Amino acid sequence: AQKVTQAQTEISVVEKEDVTLDCVYETRDTTYYLFWYKQPPSGELVFLIRRNSFDEQNEISGRYSWNFQKSTSSFNFTITASQVVDSAVYFCALSEAGNNAGNMLTFGGGTRLMVKP
Amino acid sequence: EPEVTQTPSHQVTQMGQEVILRCVPISNHLYFYWYRQILGQKVEFLVSFYNNEISEKSEIFDDQFSVERPDGSNFTLKIRSTKLEDSAMYFCASNEVSGEPPNYGYTFGSGTRLTVV
Numbered sequence: 228a229q230k231v232t233q234a235q236t237e238i239s240v241v242e243k244e245d246v247t248l249d250c251v252y253e254t255r256d257t258t259y260y261l262f263w264y265k266q267p268p269s270g271e272l273v274f275l276i277r278r279n280s281f282d283e284q285n286e287i288s289g290r291y292s293w294n295f296q297k298s299t300s301s302f303n304f305t306i307t308a309s310q311v312v313d314s315a316v317y318f319c320a321l322s323e324a325g326n327n328a329g330n331m332l333t334f335g336g337g338t339r340l341m342v343k344p
Numbered sequence: 345e346p347e348v349t350q351t352p353s354h355q356v357t358q359m360g361q362e363v364i365l366r367c368v369p370i371s372n373h374l375y376f377y378w379y380r381q382i383l384g385q386k387v388e389f390l391v392s393f394y395n396n397e398i399s400e401k402s403e404i405f406d407d408q409f410s411v412e413r414p415d416g417s418n419f420t421l422k423i424r425s426t427k428l429e430d431s432a433m434y435f436c437a438s439n440e441v442s443g444e445p446p447n448y449g450y451t452f453g454s455g456t457r458l459t460v461v
Contacts, residue, residue: 262450270433271454272387318387322450331377331389331400332437332450 229254231321233335240309241343248304248338250319258324261295261302262332266316278302309342346370350436350453357426357460365421365456367436375439376419378411380404382432393419426460433457
C-alpha cells in the first residue's frame with residue numbers, strides 16, 4: 228500500500244527566509260510518480276512538479292527546488308527567499324504505476340506554510 | 345493552457361437530497377477522477393474512470409455515490425442521499441497518461457464546495 232507522510236503540519240517563517248517542506252513516502256512499486264501541489268486560501272490545487280521514480284535529478288524552478296532521494300524515500304521541497312504569496316497549504320502526493328497507468332494519487336496530510344511580512 | 349472545469353463552484357443542499365457535481369475534463373485526456381477534501385483535512389481519492397467504466401474506487405465511494413460520462417465531454421459525480429458528513433470540497437481531475445514514460449498530465453479542477461445542511 229502507498230503512503231505519504233508530511234510530518235510538519237504547520238510552519239511559520241518571516242519573509243525572505245528559506246523554508247523546506249518534508250515529504251516521506253512508502254511504496255512497494257519500483258515505478259512511481261511524486262507530485263507537489265499548492266493549495267492557496269482560494270482552495271484550488273495548483274500543480275507544482277511531477278517527478279518519475281527513475282529520475283533522481285534534483286530540480287530548480289525559480290525560488291522553488293526539489294530534492295528527491297530514493298535512499299531515504301523522501302521528496303523535499305524548498306522555497307528560497309520566501310514571500311507572503313507563498314502562504315498556502317502544500318501537499319505531496321504519490322502515484323504508483325503498477326499495471327494501471329491511470330492510478331490514483333495518494334496525498335500527504337499537507338503542510339500549512341505561513342509567511343509573515 | 346487546457347483546464348478542467350467544475351460546476352457549480354459552491355452548492356448548498358439539504359440532507360437527504362440528491363446532488364450532481366459536474367466536470368468537463370481536458371478533451372484529449374483518457375482518465376478521470378473524483379477526489380474529496382473535508383475542510384482542513386487531506387485530499388482523498390474517491391474513484392477513477394477509464395473507458396466508460398470505473399477502474400478503481402476507494403472505500404469512501406459506497407453505494408450512495410455514482411459516476412457517469414453521459415455525453416463524451418461531461419463527467420459527473422452523483423450523491424444520492426446526502427449526509428452532513430458529505431460536506432467537503434470535491435475535486436475532479438483528468439490525466440493524459442501517454443508516451444513512454446507516461447506523461448502524467450494530472451490536472452485538477454478548481455473544485456465544488458458542497459455544504460449539506
